[in-house]
Structure formats: C-alpha cells, structure tokens
Amino acid sequence: MEIQGSTAHLALLCSPGMGHLIPFAQLASRLAKVYNIAITLLINSENPSNPAYLSLLDSLPDGVDAVTLPLPPPNSIPEGGSPMTKIILTVISSLPHVHSNLTRLISTKSLSALVIDLFSFPAKEMAGQLGLPCYLFYPSPCTALALNFHAPELVKSYQGEFKDLPEPVKLPGCIPISGPDLVEPLQDRTTEMYHGFLQLCTQLFDMKGILVNTYEELEPGVVKTLREPDEVRPPVYAVGPLTRPIESEADRTHESITWLDLQPDKSVVYVALGSWGILNQEQVRELALGLELSGHRFVWVITGCSDALPEGFEEKTKEIGHVVTSWAPQLAILKHKSIGLFLTHCGWSSVLESVTSGVPMVSLPMYAEQRLNAALLTDGAKVCFRPKESESGLIPRDEIVRVVKCVIEGEEGEVLRKRVGELKNAAVHALLEGGSSYQAMAEVVEVWNKNVA
Known part of the structure; x- marks a missing residue:
C-alpha cells in the first residue's frame, strides 16, 4: 500500500511508566517519519526529571510535539497500592489537563483521532464528548488482548477463583493459559481491580480500532485470528515491534x-x-x-x-x-x-x-x-x-x-x-515496506486521513 502525503493530526495519550511511554513514543515517531502524520503526545510521567525520560523526549523527531502533563497533587495517590492502581489514579488526576489540551488542538488543528493506552480509558468518554474517534494503542501482546475480549464470558463460565482453575484456558489462536497465568486483575474477584478490569474489557468493543505492539511472526495464531473481520470486535492492527533506538x-x-x-x-x-x-x-x-x-x-x-x-x-x-x-x-x-x-x-x-x-x-x-x-x-x-x-x-x-x-x-x-x-x-522484515506490520499501519493511517475535515 503506497503512503501518500497526509494532513492528519493525532493526539496520543500515554499513562505513567517508561514501559508504556517507550512504545508510545516509537508509535508517534514512526507515524511522523514514515506515514507523515502530525502528532501531539500527551504524557503522564511519574518522574519528569528522570534521565531516561528526558533522553527519550530528546530523541523525538520533528512532527511530534510532546506535552508533559502536571503531576498529581501531593499525597493524592495512596501509598501501598498496586502499581496498576497508582497508574489509573494518576491518569484520572490528569483528565482536566487532557481536556484543555484536546480542546486547544481541536480549535487549531484538524484532529483525526485520539489514541489512548489501556490505562487511559477514563479519557475515552471525553473523546466522545469532543467528537473525536478513539483508538487504543495496546502495548501488550495480542494474546493478552484476546483474553480481554473473552474475559466477560470467561468469568461467567467459571465461578471460582482462576488460580484454582482445573484446566488451562483455550482461546482461539492462543497457547493454553493456566489459571495462575491469567492477568493480575482476574486473580481475585473481590477486588475493585477485578470489576474495573471487566468494565474495561467491555469498553474495548466500543473502540474504533486497536493498534497492538506485536508482529505476526511472534504470535502467528492469535494475530491471524484477530485480523479476521468481526461484526462485534473492532479492527485489530499488529503494528510492532516498536522499540526505542539507541541514539544518545x-x-x-x-x-x-x-x-x-x-x-x-x-x-x-x-x-x-x-x-x-x-x-x-x-x-x-x-x-x-x-x-x-x-x-x-x-x-x-x-x-x-x-x-x-x-x-x-x-x-x-x-x-x-x-x-x-x-x-x-x-x-x-x-x-x-x-x-x-x-x-x-x-x-x-x-x-x-x-x-x-x-x-x-x-x-x-x-x-x-x-x-x-x-x-x-x-x-x-x-x-x-x-x-x-x-x-x-x-x-x-x-x-x-x-x-x-x-x-x-x-x-x-x-x-x-x-x-x-x-x-x-x-x-526487521515486518516493519519494512511490504511487511505485515507496515501494511497494518498503512491501513489505519488511510482511515485517519479520511477523517481529516
């Protein structure tokens, strides 16, 4: 698929953690350099003075405008909570700043879409209110995404705790997964995290599309399964591997x-x-x-x-x-x-x-x-x-x-x-022109270009 010049502009919203930011920054860089998309990268950083963070910002190409969102107020994030809880609370704290940035961009740019990560789902409703199509950048494997899609029916089929599951879970295209190896939020049905995770899983079906940081050769079965057209599930694009180059x-x-x-x-x-x-x-x-x-x-x-x-x-x-x-x-x-x-x-x-x-x-x-x-x-x-x-x-x-x-x-x-x-x-071959990930990204870029007013 030939890449044409683009006038599209995307906003990307990243949750805290270098493990989240690195692939998001590489997504932004690749969209700007290879597909000619203008990017505003909104970042929740747990430590804006971290040398790794500053080095990454310095490596961003022209065409990517990075905005570091303010840190949460002191003592607003409880001590002792799980990393996932801290991440989500930080994102919620940043929503007013996200709203003001999106409003500014809508008034000055031709925003085609908002792309969020899995922990930034609280911003999805805001995107809808602003009339922005919302896409998910999924920084984990397609195997985990498949589990997300099937989790609501899975919890209905088994009433006990998943750590005691007698047989592995078998999802289309995936390896068998033992109960203890299912994602952390599913391990205890009594927690807030469990109920929040299931709510998130149902919201996946409302996304306009999902970009996954993986590639077909690494997860051949499940990538091919999720690429098949589905009347309920949004389109899935395996666009990786997106990793940071050595530059500094x-x-x-x-x-x-x-x-x-x-x-x-x-x-x-x-x-x-x-x-x-x-x-x-x-x-x-x-x-x-x-x-x-x-x-x-x-x-x-x-x-x-x-x-x-x-x-x-x-x-x-x-x-x-x-x-x-x-x-x-x-x-x-x-x-x-x-x-x-x-x-x-x-x-x-x-x-x-x-x-x-x-x-x-x-x-x-x-x-x-x-x-x-x-x-x-x-x-x-x-x-x-x-x-x-x-x-x-x-x-x-x-x-x-x-x-x-x-x-x-x-x-x-x-x-x-x-x-x-x-x-x-x-x-290497997946990201080259004609490779599986190159083609998948080109498909979603074509959709964004059509969204330009």
Whole structure:
C-alpha cells in the first residue's frame, strides 16, 4: 500500500511508566517519519526529571510535539497500592489537563483521532464528548488482548477463583493459559481491580480500532485470528515491534557499557525488572545469592530495593558483577555483544527489546499481564526459560543457578538463541515496506486521513 502525503493530526495519550511511554513514543515517531502524520503526545510521567525520560523526549523527531502533563497533587495517590492502581489514579488526576489540551488542538488543528493506552480509558468518554474517534494503542501482546475480549464470558463460565482453575484456558489462536497465568486483575474477584478490569474489557468493543505492539511472526495464531473481520470486535492492527533506538551518547558511554566492553561475548546475564516492579526482600536475597552461586558474569539494574541486597554482596561479586542502582540504557545493554541472557519481569516493552536484540530470556514476572507474557514466551515463542516457583511463589537461589547455567552453558540455551535470532530477523522484515506490520499501519493511517475535515 503506497503512503501518500497526509494532513492528519493525532493526539496520543500515554499513562505513567517508561514501559508504556517507550512504545508510545516509537508509535508517534514512526507515524511522523514514515506515514507523515502530525502528532501531539500527551504524557503522564511519574518522574519528569528522570534521565531516561528526558533522553527519550530528546530523541523525538520533528512532527511530534510532546506535552508533559502536571503531576498529581501531593499525597493524592495512596501509598501501598498496586502499581496498576497508582497508574489509573494518576491518569484520572490528569483528565482536566487532557481536556484543555484536546480542546486547544481541536480549535487549531484538524484532529483525526485520539489514541489512548489501556490505562487511559477514563479519557475515552471525553473523546466522545469532543467528537473525536478513539483508538487504543495496546502495548501488550495480542494474546493478552484476546483474553480481554473473552474475559466477560470467561468469568461467567467459571465461578471460582482462576488460580484454582482445573484446566488451562483455550482461546482461539492462543497457547493454553493456566489459571495462575491469567492477568493480575482476574486473580481475585473481590477486588475493585477485578470489576474495573471487566468494565474495561467491555469498553474495548466500543473502540474504533486497536493498534497492538506485536508482529505476526511472534504470535502467528492469535494475530491471524484477530485480523479476521468481526461484526462485534473492532479492527485489530499488529503494528510492532516498536522499540526505542539507541541514539544518545549517554547510552553508549554509560558505566554499564564500559564494564560490558571488558567481558567475553554472550557471557553476561542482564537483570532488570522494570520501573514499577519492586521485589520483596526475600526474593532479592535469593536472586542475589543465585547469581553469585552461578559463577556467571552479570549486570543487575536494581532500583527501589537495593537496600535488600545481602550484606557484602557487591564486594564479593565485584570480579563478575556490576550493580547499577539508578537509570541504565537497557537497549544499549541488550544489544551489547557480551550479553547472553536477560532475566526480566516480562514487561512487553522489555520483551520486544530483548527479542529484537536477539537475547533469550529467563522470566521473573510480578504483576499485570507479565505471567501471561512469560507463558507466551516459554510455550509459544519458545525464547524463554521459566524458573520453578515454590508454593509461596518464591524462586529459590538453586533454581536461579539452574536456569542461568542452562541458558549460558547448556544446549537448551543454544536452541533459545537460534529461535530468538529468527524472530529478530522477522521483526526487521515486518516493519519494512511490504511487511505485515507496515501494511497494518498503512491501513489505519488511510482511515485517519479520511477523517481529516
């Protein structure tokens, strides 16, 4: 499909978290550079002074106007809540600012649509009141989206808690999903999060279209299933993988990169668990001791819980390990030739960065849809090892040792590396002209161009 010049203008609304912002920023950049769409990117940032955030803003191309929305008032977000609850409350707090920005854009630009993410659904009603078609940018896999579509009927078919589900859930085009691996909001029917999630799932059917940050070769069955025309479900477009390029000098000269330059090829375990995930002290200790006992080199980016490291850990492992307690350039690390394994929380942005860098994974999921992602990567894409948990959910040090050695030393690791290399190459082709993701994006751009007044 040939891309013509465009006069369309889109507003994109992103919820807090670098894992949400990175793909949203890449969506904005790709729409501006490849499809000639003007973009206003409205951002809820949990830390506007974060170097990673500022670096990302600097990387945005001409044609993308980034607007950082004000932070919530002090003490307006309760302490101790789940990451998902904090994100949603932050978005709700920002709605008056979103409204004023959209009103301004409507009066000065030819806005074709508002694109939101999954946590920004409170803005959907506002879009309707302003006469804006509302699209969803879904930053998780199509497997999770399929679960969203089927969740309302799923909860009616089973009355107990899903963690006790006797058989895996089998959705069209998807891998079988065990009860404990279903998304976090479905795990406890008594919570507000559960009821809010089901309400959100029903609202998906009201969207004008859904853009998903995945690609057909990574999830072939479910992408093909959701691309089939449906009278009830909105159109689904697999437009990924959208990951941040390495662009800044700070990325290339970071202390972690300097350390990695001294290590042998494919010898280092990279450990990073996202900007929102914080391990409990016992799991931090077991992970640290497992890394130490494995004897393999590691870079561990640990924020928010570094004080839980065993006493003397950094000193004892200084010959093989490098601990970073602040921001680190994840994509530059993953693309470094010394990295042989990524121990990850399985946030989807991190997953795509690992796959497009050709790095196999070991999963340590914590919240949201991360357990589902881990199952998809292990049983579907086959680019990940999944450690065995104790009954309490703890992954003990011996299990950390086992999976690290399997991937770095064993034949199993070679199989994972070969498979992830295939998916890395497929990701490149998906985004090229004529590729599956290029074509999918062109289809929705054509719709937006027709919406220009």
